[in-house]
Amino acid sequence: MDWTESGIETRAIHAGQEPDAQTGAVVVPIYATSTYAQDGVGGLRQGYEYSRTGNPTRTALEESLASLEVGKRAFAFGSGLAATDTFIRSACKQGDEVILPIDAYGGSYRLFTKVLAEWGLKVTPVPLSDLDAVRAAVTDKTRVIWCETPTNPMLSLADIPALAQIAHEAGALLAVDNTFATPYLQRPITLGADVVVHSMTKYLGGHSDTVAGAVIVNDDVLADKIAFHQNAIGAICGPFDAWLVLRGIKTLGVRMDRHAENAERIVEFLGTSAKVTKVHYPGLPDHPGHDIAAKQMKNFGGMVSFQVAGGPEEAKRIVAATKVFTLGESLGGVESLIEFPATMTHASVAGSPLEVPDDLIRLSVGIETADDLIADLREALG
Structure with missing residues (x-):
């Protein structure tokens, strides 16, 4: 069933989570498997061959996330920082620039300045509430404006539609860390953002019992790049963690x-x-x-x-x-x-x-x- 027109509470329970075709189970099974039998050389059953590339439990979670955030495709990772790292490496190359909030989450700041900067990325912290400062910081090498709203821990707010306009005028992407708000309170893609990132460890999981992250995108070309890097880098969300997040999303x-x-x-x-x-x-x-x-x-x-x-x-x-x-x-x-x-x-x-x-x-x-x-x-x- 297409849940597109349903309310978000309904989509949280049903999107990507149809009853199991074989048994009728109303909860998505945990596919604790690494390997899938093939029907002849290259004959994949429903597209699965190896669980780093794809796993049915992870697929269910990714379909749920795409529905909740109103994006085209979603990708589940082993943590929010793994999701961020894979997205940036998919969207940027050495020598590109990223604008970061002046009060970004400490873990994100560490990733950008201590890891990605050594890879060749230039990072510029800017108060995103000051749109003139954001415009002044944008250059012809800016590829991503990274936005957290509300921020952690100062709870500063950023105007998503205004930042999206600035990013798009510069040929850049607006990526929003939506961990604090969740798609229940805020859906950045509907406001003009290109990418949404989550630490699913937090509200989406909701029970302090799993570590996971996600990227949701609204562009097929970028989605294909992320899919390639997700498989090549391998920082995936395991089936049990995916199942725990699905359990959390329902409520x-x-x-x-x-x-x-x-x-x-x-x-x-x-x-x-x-x-x-x-x-x-x-x-x-x-x-x-x-x-x-x-x-x-x-x-x-x-x-x-x-x-x-x-x-x-x-x-x-x-x-x-x-x-x-x-x-x-x-x-x-x-x-x-x-x-x-x-x-x-x-x-x-x-x-x-x-x-x-x-x-x-x-x-x-x-x-x-x-x-x-x-x-x-x-x-x-x-």
């Missing part, structure tokens, strides 16, 4: 609604605390990107960052004092996490233009009872 809508509801309650509480000096959340009317978020996103998501009086030592005390919030570096799971970005998730950008404030705390708000989360933060803040 994406209800989870994201609850994440956002809880985040809004917590933001309201943080605004009353004398210990908190600033709250970063797109849902706040005075947040610099609030109007853009309201235009591009269904709701404002489950990520919250805030700064505290007392500097880094006080911030570290607070993150160690919570009991319901778990001190941990990831995000997007059903359980709430708290962390100190300066020396945890964003240690790789210390001393760089992307360095984060040393009094910043980041929350990944889970789906627990909101009153319990607020009570936990109230006690930790003191």
Whole structure:
């Protein structure tokens, strides 16, 4: 069945996940196989020969992702950074340039500046909210504008249609890391982006039990290049990890609604605390990107960052004092996490233009009872 016209909650459950033709199983099987019997030399059964090239469980996930992000083709990888690396090597060559957000995720910054730069890529960090600065940074060698919106951990917003126009006028691609928003809240391709990237470890998986990444594209030529590099480089998503992400995607809508509801309650509480000096959340009317978020996103998501009086030592005390919030570096799971970005998730950008404030705390708000989360933060803040 063609699920194109169905709502996203319906597509999350059904697209790419038809009942098994042989058994009627309503959940996609885990094809834990490396090798497929061929019907004679070159006679592939449904196109499968070796699981680095293709696996039915991974295919189901890729079809689901393409449907959710309204793209032509999707590719599942072993991690979000593997997805990013494979895409960039498919879209760029040595000597090309990439524009990066000034507050990009630390792991992405490390990949671009410590790995891809040595390969011959020039990387220019720019505040993407400043469209004039973006235009000034574009050259005839710019091949990709890399966008994260909202960003990690400052939750800055970027205007996807405006950036797409700048990129396309320069003959470049706009790639959007949609990990924080997910396709439930924001679909960048429908706003003009060419490529969407995910760390599926986060909200798409949703249960902190798998590591995986994805690239979704809207161009067949680029898709063929990525397919070639995915097979040649081999950083694929395994069948069990693909199955776990498919399991998570089925409940994406209800989870994201609850994440956002809880985040809004917590933001309201943080605004009353004398210990908190600033709250970063797109849902706040005075947040610099609030109007853009309201235009591009269904709701404002489950990520919250805030700064505290007392500097880094006080911030570290607070993150160690919570009991319901778990001190941990990831995000997007059903359980709430708290962390100190300066020396945890964003240690790789210390001393760089992307360095984060040393009094910043980041929350990944889970789906627990909101009153319990607020009570936990109230006690930790003191």
